[in-house]
Amino acid sequence: TSRLNNRRGMSVPQSLPPSAASGTRICRRITRSYARTFYFASHCLPRSTREHAYALYGFCRWADNQVDDVADPAAALPRLDRVRQVIDDAYAPNPVALPPALLAFRHATQACAIPRDLFDDLVEGLAMDLTTHRYPNFEALETYCYRVAGVVGLMMTHVLGYRRERCFPHAVALGNAMQLTNILRDVREDLERGRIYLPQEELARFGVSEEQLHAGRVNESFRALMRFQIDRARWWYGQAEAGVPDLVGATSRLTVRVMGTLYGDILNAIERQDLDVFRRRASVPTSRKILLLARCQAATLGESLVRFWT
Secondary structure, eight states: OHHHHHHHTOOOOOOOOHHHHHHHHHHHHHHHHHOHHHHHHHTTSOHHHHHHHHHHHHHHHHHHHHHHTOSOHHHHHHHHHHHHHHHHHHTOSSOOOOOHHHHHHHHHHHHTTOOHHHHHHHHHHHHHHHHOOBOSSHHHHHHHHIIIIIHHHHHHHHHHOBSOGGGHHHHHHHHHHHHHHHHHHTHHHHHHTTOBOSOHHHHHHHTOOHHHHHHTOOOHHHHHHHHHHHHHHHHHHHHHHTTGGGBSSHHHHHHHHHHHHHHHHHHHHHHHTTTOOSSSOOOOOHHHHHHHHHHHHHHHHHHHHHHHHO
16 A cells, blocks of 8 residues: 555655646645745655645645634634535545645545545644634643644655654654644734633643733743743654654655754744744744754754664
C-alpha cells in the first residue's frame, strides 16, 4: 500500500493530472497568502512533496474559513456539511466532479495515503469553534488543539514520509505547539470573535479576569500567565524535535525543523515585547527567518553526516 511505502521511505505516486495541477497552483497561492511561515519553510521540500503539502494546506484553510467567515453558527452548519461531503468525495473509490483545488486535495490524500479519520477529527475541531467559546481547563484545550492542529501534524507526516510510527506523537506535539503559539499571539483577535482559548481554570489561578483581557491590561499576573503558557508551548516544541529523526529524507527533516524553529520564535517575539499581545501582533521578520533557516540547515547537515558515518 501507499502508506507502507511512505513508512519505508519508498516513492509514492506523484504525477498530477492536469486538472489537479491547476488546483495545486491555487493551493500554493492560498498557502502563500495565509501561511507565510509554512510557505517559507516549504521551499526546503522537493517539488512533488511541496505540491501535496500545498494541496493539504489549501483544503485545511478552506475548511477553516467555512467556520470563521460566518458570524451565525447556524449558517456555518451547512458549510461544515459541505466540508464533510468534499472529504467523502476525496475518499470515494471512483472519480467525482470536483473543482481543481479539491482535485489536488483528493490526489494528495490518495498519493500519500492520509487516513480518513484525521479529516473527520479536523471537522470535529472546526465544529467546536461554533459552540465552544471558553475552555474550562487545559485538558479541554488540548483536545481542541489536537483536533485542529495535532491532526494536521499527522497528515503532514504522511506527506513527508516516515520510518516508524513512533514519530506520530511528536507530530501531534508540533501541531499542538503551533496552535498554542497562535492562541498566545492572537488573544486580542480571538476576543474580537468572542472567543477565549486560555483555560478558565488557569485564568483564575493567575488572577486574570475576562474584563482585564478585554481591557488589554498587561500586569504581572497576566505576564505570569503568559510565561506559564509559553513554557508549555516550548515543551511541546521540544517533544516535536525528538520525532524529526524518524522522518524520511533530509529535506523533510529540515522542513519540520524549520517550522518548529520559526513558529517557536514567535514566542521569543512575544517575550521581546514584554508579553504584551494586545498592542502589537508578534511576528518574526524575514531577516531573522533566514538566519534561523541557516541554523536549521547546519543542524540537519550535521545530523546527516552522523547518519552517514554511523
